[in-house]
Amino acid sequence: MKKIILFALCLLTLSASAQDNRHDIRISYGIGKDRHFNNIRNDIEGFNIMDIFLLPLSELKNYNLTLNLEYYYHLDKHIAVGAMTGGIFNGKYERVITGEPIAGEELKTPTARAKLTGHALYFMPAAKWTWYRNKVVAIYSKAGFGARRYKLDVESNYYPERHENKWKTAFQLSPVGVEVGWPHFKLFTDYGFGHQGYINAGLACLF
Numbered sequence: 469m470k471k472i473i474l475f476a477l478c479l480l481t482l483s484a485s486a487q488d489n490r491h492d493i494r495i496s497y498g499i500g501k502d503r504h505f506n507n508i509r510n511d512i513e514g515f516n517i518m519d520i521f522l523l524p525l526s527e528l529k530n531y532n533l534t535l536n537l538e539y540y541y542h543l544d545k546h547i548a549v550g551a552m553t554g555g556i557f558n559g560k561y562e563r564v565i566t567g568e569p570i571a572g573e574e575l576k577t578p579t580a581r582a583k584l585t586g587h588a589l590y591f592m593p594a595a596k597w598t599w600y601r602n603k604v605v606a607i608y609s610k611a612g613f614g615a616r617r618y619k620l621d622v623e624s625n626y627y628p629e630r631h632e633n634k635w636k637t638a639f640q641l642s643p644v645g646v647e648v649g650w651p652h653f654k655l656f657t658d659y660g661f662g663h664q665g666y667i668n669a670g671l672a673c674l675f
């Protein structure tokens with residue numbers, strides 16, 4: 469009789485734990501775009517050194533990468549609250565314009581150089597709403613609002629140098645997200661806009 473009772477308790481415990489994964493930790497990569505960084509990059513590309521012509525590159529696009537860490541506590545089967553944190557990496561852009569001969573090749577225009585770098589670290593309180601869930605698939609939305617430490621540097625011998633290191637607002641709104649997998653490990657992707665990026669994908673651990 470004791471063995472039967474213990475076996476029943478074990479089944480109940482396992483069933484409850486599978487249905488009651490309240491802690492949710494997520495790590496992911498995202499792809500987004502920094503308009504401020506892009507505007508400066510386009511300006512550097514189109515900067516007219518000799519006032520001869522202006523390079524029309526207003527449509528030039530540069531996408532950044534994000535590395536994201538999230539934690540949620542599930543209050544019930546629909547609502548979870550937590551936080552997002554991570555880094556935004558714009559990478560490095562360099563432009564070198566070799567000097568051109570002038571005055572019969574006796575003189576040359578100076579070689580022009582410009583280097584642009586930028587990144588940010590962010591933190592946002594966040595919430596997640598699960599619209600639908602079964603044993604394998606879940607559909608959700610999430611949103612967050614907080615702050616980011618933004619750093620941008622322009623070093624150049626022809627373009628005005630610029631150095632930014634300041635706090636800015638940060639947000640993320642992802643109306644559609646899908647997660648697929650097992651009770652404790654899931655692959656997920658979500659789509660939206662904000663500082664995690666337009667597309668975000670990674671691995672979730674629930675316990």
